Amino acid sequence: xxxxxxxxxxxxxxIMDGNGRWARERGKERVYGHLNGVESVRAVTEESxxxxxxxxxxxxxxxxxxxxxxxxxxxxxxxxxxxxxxEFENLMxxxxxxxxxxxxxxxxxxxxxxxxxxxxxxxxNPNLTLIVFLSYSGKWDILQAAKxxxxxxxxxxxxxxxxxxxxxxxxLVTAGVPDPDLIIRTSGEQRISNYLLxxxxxxxxxxxxxxxxxxxxxxxxxxxxxxARRDRRYGKVK
Ligand code: FPP
Numbered sequence: 001x002x003x004x005x006x007x008x009x010x011x012x013x014x015i016m017d018g019n020g021r022w023a024r025e026r027g028k029e030r031v032y033g034h035l036n037g038v039e040s041v042r043a044v045t046e047e048s049x050x051x052x053x054x055x056x057x058x059x060x061x062x063x064x065x066x067x068x069x070x071x072x073x074x075x076x077x078x079x080x081x082x083x084x085x086x087e088f089e090n091l092m093x094x095x096x097x098x099x100x101x102x103x104x105x106x107x108x109x110x111x112x113x114x115x116x117x118x119x120x121x122x123x124x125n126p127n128l129t130l131i132v133f134l135s136y137s138g139k140w141d142i143l144q145a146a147k148x149x150x151x152x153x154x155x156x157x158x159x160x161x162x163x164x165x166x167x168x169x170x171x172l173v174t175a176g177v178p179d180p181d182l183i184i185r186t187s188g189e190q191r192i193s194n195y196l197l198x199x200x201x202x203x204x205x206x207x208x209x210x211x212x213x214x215x216x217x218x219x220x221x222x223x224x225x226x227x228a229r230r231d232r233r234y235g236k237v238k
Pocket of ligand 1: 016017018019020021022034035037038041058059060061065076079080083084132187212
């Protein structure tokens with residue numbers, strides 16, 4: 001891109017990883033890592049607002065995560081519920097709009113109710129959209145989009161005439177959300193783990209050995225500084 005490109009990403013997405021290992025290293029249960037991970041969520045949210053980032057998305061729970069021990073799944077859902085209940089004032093103060101995307105049919109009615117309430121209460125907040133991906137996977141998203149498109153085409157075959165790649169975006173759960181400019185993964189793992197497979201086609205990747213509970217403002221600023229040094233060409237030559 002031209003040198004005039006703004007170096008602050010519009011959309012940062014994070015694969016929060018390493019909570020379990022962080023806790024084990026301290027001789028604690030895995031859930032202790034998740035608990036401390038919530039503090040990192042708060043830190044990166046605040047820093048995103050401070051940096052003028054417009055979208056921050058977090059891979060909080062994948063479709064595959066349902067296969068973890070029932071006790072851990074239960075704890076994570078409870079933690080999600082508590083965080084949602086406790087964050088209202090903070091989100092309002094920082095002007096953050098809260099959104100949950102994913103296979104919400106798998107979440108409990110209580111959790112879905114709390115999510116809907118917080119989404120409604122924060123919908124006009126102007127500074128940052130915080131997207132929490134819950135029960136999400138990239139392949140699931142593409143499949144549900146393909147199903148919606150197939151249904152639309154059954155009703156009106158002309159839907160397929162001149163269908164462009166950008167038109168498919170509208171069937172994904174992220175419709176209206178710009179693709180992530182930067183995807184960060186913590187804890188030293190270097191893979192996409194069925195995350196934003198379609199949307200991440202041209203994302204910059206940043207991997208760090210820092211475990212998620214330790215990923216606070218300073219570590220985040222380092223990732224953003226690295227992004228600012230990247231040269232994005234989108235397959236073109238300069
Ligand atoms: C990855 O660590 C983390 C998760 C699967 C859960 C992330 C959830 C939170 C930080 C809690 C709440 C989130 C919000 C948005 C309020 P891991 O368990 O895979 O760690 P490991 O790789 O060391 O086992």
